[in-house]
Amino acid sequence: MQFSEAINRISVSPTFAVVQKAAKLKARGIDVVDFGAGEPDFPTPENIKQAAIRAVEQNFTKYTPTGGIAELKQAIVERHAKDFGSSYKPEECLVTVGGKQAIFEAVAAVINPGDEVILPAPYWVSFLDIVNYAGGRVVTLETREDEGFALRAEAVEKLVTPKTRILVVNSPNNPTGAVVPPEEMQKLLALAERRNFLLMSDECYCHFLYEGRKPFSLGASKNRENLLIVGSLSKTYSMTGWRVGYALGASSLLDAMLKLQSHSTSNPTSIAQKAAVEALRGPQESVQTMLAEYARRREKIVAGLRSIPGIECVNPEGAFYVYPNVGGALEKAGMEDATAFAERLLEEVHVALVPGPAFGTREHVRISYATSQEQIDEGLRRLKQFVSQLRPAYAQAR
Ligand SMILES: Cc1ncc(COP(=O)(O)O)c(C=O)c1O
Numbered sequence: 190m191q192f193s194e195a196i197n198r199i200s201v202s203p204t205f206a207v208v209q210k211a212a213k214l215k216a217r218g219i220d221v222v223d224f225g226a227g228e229p230d231f232p233t234p235e236n237i238k239q240a241a242i243r244a245v246e247q248n249f250t251k252y253t254p255t256g257g258i259a260e261l262k263q264a265i266v267e268r269h270a271k272d273f274g275s276s277y278k279p280e281e282c283l284v285t286v287g288g289k290q291a292i293f294e295a296v297a298a299v300i301n302p303g304d305e306v307i308l309p310a311p312y313w314v315s316f317l318d319i320v321n322y323a324g325g326r327v328v329t330l331e332t333r334e335d336e337g338f339a340l341r342a343e344a345v346e347k348l349v350t351p352k353t354r355i356l357v358v359n360s361p362n363n364p365t366g367a368v369v370p371p372e373e374m375q376k377l378l379a380l381a382e383r384r385n386f387l388l389m390s391d392e393c394y395c396h397f398l399y400e401g402r403k404p405f406s407l408g409a410s411k412n413r414e415n416l417l418i419v420g421s422l423s424k425t426y427s428m429t430g431w432r433v434g435y436a437l438g439a440s441s442l443l444d445a446m447l448k449l450q451s452h453s454t455s456n457p458t459s460i461a462q463k464a465a466v467e468a469l470r471g472p473q474e475s476v477q478t479m480l481a482e483y484a485r486r487r488e489k490i491v492a493g494l495r496s497i498p499g500i501e502c503v504n505p506e507g508a509f510y511v512y513p514n515v516g517g518a519l520e521k522a523g524m525e526d527a528t529a530f531a532e533r534l535l536e537e538v539h540v541a542l543v544p545g546p547a548f549g550t551r552e553h554v555r556i557s558y559a560t561s562q563e564q565i566d567e568g569l570r571r572l573k574q575f576v577s578q579l580r581p582a583y584a585q586a587r
Pocket residue numbers: 227286287288289290313359362363391393420421422423429432433434
């Protein structure tokens with residue numbers, strides 16, 4: 190069968206590909222240390238699960254309004270106001286099937302073929318493929334590792350053209366964990382206003398910040414025309430499988446996104462919406478408990494990685510990923526890029542991680558530390574062993 194040009198422009202998410210490969214090995218009884226998955230290893234908190242069970246028992250199991258139930262929209266804007274000082278109205282909120290659907294719909298609603306989207310690299314791979322699918326042109330902005338992958342408005346401005354329609358900002362960032370400071374965020378929004386493009390701010394990791402950094406959202410600004418906030422309950426409440434996300438922004442843009450939703454998924458799952466109301470309105474302690482555990486794991490993994498010759502590691506400021514540079518190890522073994530490194534690592538010592546080329550850089554790997562401290566210890570031990578045994582390519586050939 191012949192497939193569309195649009196579908197041929199994209200590929201399956203490399204993150205899923207790694208997860209699948211690791212799952213295959215596990216199914217063969219192999220003990221894999223899995224640093225691949227971008228999801229919390231904690232169960233969904235009990236109060237949230239109970240809300241879903243109640244929804245089923247009360248037969249809340251039918252179609253809901255396409256853009257989400259009124260109660261959930263209200264809960265989202267109230268939570269956002271409480272956490273970040275924003276003032277969105279429920280009609281400025283769209284509930285989606287995960288944050289990913291909000292991003293997909295926003296790009297589809299705004300981008301014509303040839304329009305430009307500025308995407309800071311390293312980037313979460315779905316941004317790239319979603320824009321490619323829509324026929325947009327991705328303009329990547331390389332952030333610098335020696336600056337902690339910092340995103341600067343000055344650098345963005347140099348890439349803005351009359352065709353720029355969207356700037357993607359993802360802070361804390363997947364895969365680097367880099368956080369854009371509030372002052373820089375304001376500069377980016379001012380630039381979006383001045384040059385009239387949409388700043389799409391993906392806040393999916395907004396509660397996972399370390400060393401006393403305070404959660405921040407541009408949503409507290411009054412701007413509605415140039416800003417779209419994309420949020421998700423997936424990571425904050427360990428609800429990845431429930432598929433609840435949202436967008437906050439101008440109601441005209443949300444209406445355009447809703448059209449697409451009405452012809453694709455319709456509403457987010459009714460039961461999951463009730464669970465989401467409880468997540469947002471119920472006790473918030475579980476978020477702090479998870480954050481405290483991530484903070485411990487982060488220290489362990491950064492220290493462990495830095496102790497391995499051939500690996501360098503920027504301290505991530507948020508999210509639950511580290512993005513070490515394995516360039517020294519690649520050079521030592523004559524490996525072409527981090528994809529080759531990741532493949533050999535999985536085959537030889539059974540450690541799964543996602544290679545950097547998926548995120549737009551050649552020499553890095555993404556490690557998710559949303560896994561137990563025991564797994565982190567074991568993974569570091571295997572990684573160290575793997576790197577120490579690497580030999581120059583010519584030595585292997587002999
Ligand atoms: C940066 C970023 N944005 C959005 C998402 C989407 O999450 P979900 O669709 O589960 O809400 C993810 C998931 O990994 C992500 O890493």
